[in-house]
Amino acid sequence: MKSITNISSRTAGLVASAFMAALLGSATVNAADVPDAAAVEALVKSAQAEGRVDSVGMPDSWANWKDTWADLESKYSLAHSDTDMSSAEEVAKFKAEGDNATADIGDVGFAFGPIAVKQGVTQAYKPSTWDEIPDWAKDKDGEWMLGYTGTIAFMINKTLVSEDQRPTSFADLAKGDYNVSVGAVGKASQANNAILAAAFANGGKESDLTPGLEVFAELARQGRLSLAEPTIANLEKGEVEVALLWDFNALNYRDQIDRDNFEVVIPSDASVTSGYATIINKHAAHPNAAKLAREYILSDAGQLNLAKGYARPIRAEHLTLPEEIAAKLLPNEQYANARPVQDFAGWEASASQLPRSGSLRC
Secondary structure, three states: OOOHHHHHHHOOOOOOOOOOOOOOOOOOOOOOOOOOHHHHHHHHHHHHHHOEEEEEOOOOOOOOHHHHHHHHHHHHOOEEEEEOOOHHHHHHHHHHHHHHOOOOEEEEEOOHHHHHHHOOOEEOOOOOOHHHOOHHHEOOOOOEEEEEEEEEEEEEEOOOOOHHHOOOOHHHHOOOOOOEEOOOOOOOHHHHHHHHHHHHHOOOEOOEOHHHHHHHHHHHHOOOEOOOOOOHHHHHOOOOOEEEEEHHHHHHHHHHHOHHHEEEEOOOOOEEEEEEEEEEEOOOOOHHHHHHHHHHHOOHHHHHHHHHOOOEEOOHHHOOOOHHHHOOOOOHHHHOOEEEOOOHHHHHHHHHHHHHOOOOOO
């Protein structure tokens, strides 16, 4: 896997969208400041007074969020609930509910962080580990920041796909007789990035996804583009033969279902490395609990929780992963042709057009 340092150097030059939202309620830390130990302690007390944190798009099964929520409950007595939804749905929910917010914090794909800021639905908080988060991975005012990264991978059901048919590249996809599932293109960041990865592999770029869309259009013409969502339940039932997923999801699903019956590979011709960012609702009912959740997510303990869920912590260069965690990840050499988004403006424009690009099934 490319190190976080490599990703950072290749994406230096990101100009993040800036929006400074007013802090709500009894906020204990100035959003413009990086809190010291005393400020974090005060934040803990304010969060405990609120008593709970409600999230969207942060379910137990994704990147091991369950351990983080369990820690927040055991350490700080914060009750928690989550409603799973796509990145686009999270931003839309924050916008639609306004002052009547039912969610405090969400986890959205990289491209959706700046979109949330432009929609005016976020509020800022810089955690105490702010200086250890690469500049490319955070909004300069603390409106959003990546907690972890992932790379688009193939998850292959070895029981349903014969060894000679198993794809190791996007070029292989057109030659098989198995079905392929990409998920909710236009809604989910994972599915959108699968299109971008296919575009990278076929001469496309962030501002031109046509070569990637053609990959799936060809699968549709062959009758091999699956309508089944690439969820763990559908994979377990055998309804998906090859799925395009973030590596952390694919590895997690593989080990939950049956490690021996599934193979996970990074496409050898190209893939995309991206990540997910926390956004705190401008109108959060529990703003301090949301800020404490972000504080914990970016702490050493929170970052290791994400690594246990097969995700690559954004502060990886400042952590030492236990051997048992590192052993679950894919070999570094598989990531040789994976690359991060560099043209952010082009990618944002292209991703926003995906819902209007026509059904991949037609």
